[in-house]
Amino acid sequence: MPEGSNAGEPLLAILGGTVVDALGERRADVLVAGTAIVEVGEGLEVPTGARRLDAEGCVVAPGLVDLHAHLREPGFEESETLETGARAAALGGYTAVVAMPNTDPPVDGAAVVHHVRTLAAKATCRVEVAGCITAGRGGERLAPMAEMAEVGVRIFTDDGAGVQDGDLMRRALEYARGLGVTLAQHCEDASLAAGGHMHEGSWSSRLGVPGIPAAAEEAMVARDIALARLTGGRLHLLHVSSAGSLGLVAAAKAEGIALSAEVAPHHLALSDAALAGFDPVFKVNPPLRSPRHVLALREACASGLVDAIATDHAPHPPEAKDLPLEHAAFGMLGLQTALPVAIGALCRGLPAFGTAPDDHAGPSHMSLANLLGLLSWGPARIAGIALDQGGDQGGPLVAGGPANICVIDPGATWTVDPAQLASRSSNTPYAGWELQGALRHTVFRGEPVVVDGQAQR
Ligand SMILES: [Zn+2]
Numbered sequence: 001m002p003e004g005s006n007a008g009e010p011l012l013a014i015l016g017g018t019v020v021d022a023l024g025e026r027r028a029d030v031l032v033a034g035t036a037i038v039e040v041g042e043g044l045e046v047p048t049g050a051r052r053l054d055a056e057g058c059v060v061a062p063g064l065v066d067l068h069a070h071l072r073e074p075g076f077e078e079s080e081t082l083e084t085g086a087r088a089a090a091l092g093g094y095t096a097v098v099a100m101p102n103t104d105p106p107v108d109g110a111a112v113v114h115h116v117r118t119l120a121a122k123a124t125c126r127v128e129v130a131g132c133i134t135a136g137r138g139g140e141r142l143a144p145m146a147e148m149a150e151v152g153v154r155i156f157t158d159d160g161a162g163v164q165d166g167d168l169m170r171r172a173l174e175y176a177r178g179l180g181v182t183l184a185q186h187c188e189d190a191s192l193a194a195g196g197h198m199h200e201g202s203w204s205s206r207l208g209v210p211g212i213p214a215a216a217e218e219a220m221v222a223r224d225i226a227l228a229r230l231t232g233g234r235l236h237l238l239h240v241s242s243a244g245s246l247g248l249v250a251a252a253k254a255e256g257i258a259l260s261a262e263v264a265p266h267h268l269a270l271s272d273a274a275l276a277g278f279d280p281v282f283k284v285n286p287p288l289r290s291p292r293h294v295l296a297l298r299e300a301c302a303s304g305l306v307d308a309i310a311t312d313h314a315p316h317p318p319e320a321k322d323l324p325l326e327h328a329a330f331g332m333l334g335l336q337t338a339l340p341v342a343i344g345a346l347c348r349g350l351p352a353f354g355t356a357p358d359d360h361a362g363p364s365h366m367s368l369a370n371l372l373g374l375l376s377w378g379p380a381r382i383a384g385i386a387l388d389q390g391g392d393q394g395g396p397l398v399a400g401g402p403a404n405i406c407v408i409d410p411g412a413t414w415t416v417d418p419a420q421l422a423s424r425s426s427n428t429p430y431a432g433w434e435l436q437g438a439l440r441h442t443v444f445r446g447e448p449v450v451v452d453g454q455a456q457r
Contacts, residue, residue, distance in 0.1 A: 012448065013046045014441070017055025017407060020369050021062050021395040022377045030060060032403040035446040039399050053441050053448060055407045061372050062395025063095025063125075063404040063442065065379040067184070067262055068159070068238055068310035069335060071097070071127070073119060074112075075104025080315040080424045082116070086123035088313070088335040088422040090449045093375075093406035093439040096126035096393045097313075097335070098383055101137070102160040108132040108143040110151045124442075124449040124457065126393065126404075128383055130155040133172050133183060139164055142172055149179040154384035157184035159238055162220050164190055169224065173233025182260075182382065184236040185224050187245070188286065192216035197325055199272040199287040207275065209325060212287050214242035221245045225252045228259055235259040236382055239312050241267045241286040243296035250305055260382050262310040263297050265338045268345035270294075270429060273354025280321055280328030281429050284314070294352045301346055301374060302366050308379040309371075311338045315425030333428040336421050339375065339408065340437035341430065346371055348436065368410055392445075405443040412438035414453075422455060 012032040019028045019040065031039040031050070046052065071085035082099070089097050099116065101107030107116060113129050120127035131148040135141050137158045145156055156176065162185055163169040169185075176183045193216040198204050200211025221237060225248055228235040240246065240261045249261050266284060271291050274282040282288060300306045314331025321328050344350040346366040380386040380394025387394065392402035413436045418426035442450035449456050 011050055012053065012443065012446065013044070013050045014053045014055050014060055014405065014407060015046070017058045017060040019060045019397050020372055021397050022373065023396045025369060030397060030405065032443065032446050035403055037397060037399055037401050037403050040397055051448070053407065053451065055440070057409060057411070058440055059368060059408045059410055060397065061406055061408060062376045062397060063393065063406050063444065064093045064339065064375045065383060065385070065393050066094050066097040066311050066313070066335065067308055067379045067383060069097040069099060069313040070102065070315065070331070071099045072315060073103065074115065078317045082120040082123050082127060084422060084424045085313070085335070086120065086125045086127060087455050090124040090442045090444065091422050091439060091455055092335040092337070093339050093408060093442055094125050094335060095404035095406065095442065095444045096128060096380070096383070096385060098128045098130050098155055100159045101130050101132045101157065106132050106137045108135050108137070110147045113148055113151055113153055124455070125444055126385070128385060129153060130157050130184065132156065133158045133163055134168065137161065139168070142168065142175065145172070145175050145181070146179060149181050153181065155182050155184050155236070157186065157238065159184065159186045161190065162186045162188045166223060166227070170227050170231060173227050173231040173235065177231055177233040182234045182236050184238050185220065186238050187217045187220035187224065189216045189219040192219060197283060198275045199289045201272060201290045203272045203275060207278070209275070214244055214289065214293065217242050217286055218244040218248065221248050225257060225259065228257050232258070237261040239264045239267065239286055239310070240306070241289050241293060241297070243293045246296055246300045246305060253305070260307040262308040263301060263306050264312045265309060265334060265341040265345070266332060266429060267297055268294065268301070269341045269352055271352045271354035274429070276354070278325045280323060280325050281332065281427055283325060283328050283330055284332050285330035291352060291355045298345060306374065308382055309338065309342055309374045310379065311335050315423050316427050317425055321427045331427070333421065333423050333425060335423070337416060337428060337430050337435065339439065340435035342371055342375065343368070343410065343437040344435065403443050403446040406439060407441040409438045409440050411436065414438050
């Protein structure tokens with residue numbers, strides 16, 4: 001029983017839903033006391049005084065876990081803060097996010113780790129702080145990884161950029177192996193990507209916009225797989241976007257190399273044709289790719305080759321984003337839309353934006369349970385915060401387990417209004433879209449932080 005829980009008195013009852021977690025699917029109510037689940041079963045008796053959350057027609061699942069969120073604090077509070085980012089996360093069904101370390105100062109030592117944790121202490125989700133691989137994200141010498149691992153950092157990344165120097169990455173993987181931590185790479189060969197603003201393909205030619213070839217990603221994926229093989233260090237590939245990368249991942253996994261891979265929802269739902277109007281809201285790195293890549297990513301999610309769906313939530317203020325395409329910042333919001341966008345792409349098989357309606361949309365048979373695996377218990381394990389790793393995320397929802405829960409209405413539709421999103425920024429590519437799948441309630445450490453789609457604080 002987690003600390004602070006009171007097994008005597010159920011205070012919260014989630015009623016009438018279908019529990020879906022790694023153990024399977026069953027009709028069940030869930031009773032929560034303090035920070036813990038105390039009972040899961042059908043037709044439970046609800047003590048008087050308990051707060052009731054209606055889950056009729058809904059899926060009750062372990063809270064989602066995002067491996068990849070830019071919460072921007074400290075240093076870029078005009079874009080996002082830990083408070084607003086965590087609120088957006090809770091409204092998206094997340095009870096934990098991994099905060100990327102490309103802040104100012106960057107998270108490259110134990111002091112900054114402590115600072116971010118202090119800022120996040122009252123956040124409405126767990127904020128797992130990632131540390132930099134190199135000092136100042138400069139790519140020249142290693143950050144004090146041991147010092148950060150000592151205070152509990154489990155994921156290291158220079159995200160925003162890949163570690164370009166192969167020998168430095170080799171040494172980082174050697175350290176990572178010794179420390180038992182994971183290196184999360186933004187796979188991009190900077191020399192191949194330099195000057196590009198979108199995917200290099202027929203659309204970039206037609207629009208006359210300099211492109212970023214898929215090879216810029218694939219080259220680093222191939223190199224890092226070779227280095228993971230050489231060192232035995234654990235590697236996680238951030239926002240994989242190219243079909244070629246997936247082939248490399250499949251071969252590496254078949255060989256038994258310790259690696260995992262994530263895909264971002266926008267790479268599943270949008271194609272490079274979205275850039276046809278030069279709208280900078282669709283500028284993201286890695287770029288939206290051609291339908292061939294989108295289809296391959298969808299198939300890799302359905303087949304289990306991909307281990308997680310992660311948002312790459314990247315808020316930017318208008319002065320950085322509402323600019324001509326070549327001057328606009330890379331990145332888009334993701335936390336509040338990830339679940340319904342992924343449902344649309346993977347469970348409903350909607351064609352990717354920018355592809356012809358009769359284009360093959362890929363597999364549309366993915367169950368919500370399998371999708372939740374990619375959004376919750378899969379990423380919880382990669383982040384090292386799953387239950388059997390001593391953490392409190394990813395479920396399963398059982399008596400005695402931590403009460404980190406989301407309640408989803410899979411049939412409900414809603415229209416994305418950028419002004420209504422909790423993020424401090426509004427750079428969502430889905431403005432005006434009607435999405436199916438709505439987050440109804442989120443319970444974080446026993447506290448209902450979202451009720452009927454409304455943030456409670
Ligand atoms: Zn990145």
